[in-house]
Amino acid sequence: xxxxxxxxxxxxxxxxxxxxxxxxxxxxxxxxxxxxxxxxxxxxxxxxxxxxxxxxxxxxxxxxxxxxxxxxxxxxxxxxxxxxxxxxxxxxxxxxxxxxxxx
Numbered sequence: 001x002x003x004x005x006x007x008x009x010x011x012x013x014x015x016x017x018x019x020x021x022x023x024x025x026x027x028x029x030x031x032x033x034x035x036x037x038x039x040x041x042x043x044x045x046x047x048x049x050x051x052x053x054x055x056x057x058x059x060x061x062x063x064x065x066x067x068x069x070x071x072x073x074x075x076x077x078x079x080x081x082x083x084x085x086x087x088x089x090x091x092x093x094x095x096x097x098x099x100x101x102x103x
Contacts, residue, residue, distance in 0.1 A: 001064075001068075001074050001077060001078075002064055002065070002068045005060060005061070005063075005064030005077070005081055006061055006064060006065075008057075008060055008081070008085075009056075009057040009058065009059075009060035009061035009064065010057065010061070011057070012053050012054070012056050012057030012060060012085075013053070013054050013057035013058065014057075015053055016049065016050045016051070016052070016053030016054040016056075016057060017050065017054065019046050019049045019050050019053060020046050020047065020049075020050040023042045023045070023046040026045065026046065026049060029042065029045075038102065039101050039102055040101065040102065041099055041100070041101070041102050044099045045096055045099055048092070048095050048096055048099065049092060049096065052088060052091055052092040052095065053088075053092070055088070056084065056085060056088035056089075059084050059088070060081055060084055060085065063080055063081060063084060064077065064081060067080065
C-alpha cells in the first residue's frame with residue numbers, strides 16, 4: 001500500500017511540474033480558441049496548478065508514510081489519501097476560478 005501511495009504522490013508532483021512547462025495539458029485549455037486563450041492569464045493559472053498539485057503530492061507522500069509508521073488500517077489510509085486528493089482538487093478549482101481574466 002505504501003508504495004502505491006508514494007507513487008501516486010510522485011505522479012501528482014510530476015504532473016504539477018509539467019503543468020507549468022506545458023500548460024496545454026490543463027483540462028479545457030487546449031481546446032479553447034485562440035481568442036479565448038488570450039483572455040486567460042495562463043501564467044497565473046499554470047503557476048497555481050503547479051503549486052497545488054505539488055503540495056497535494058507532498059501531502060499524499062507525507063500522510064502515507066506517517067500512517068504506515070503509525071500502523072493505521074489500510075481502509076483508513078485509503079480514505080485519508082482520497083480525501084487529501086479530493087480536497088486538493090476542490091482547492092485547485094476554486095483558486096483557478098478566482099484568477100482574474102485578462103482584459
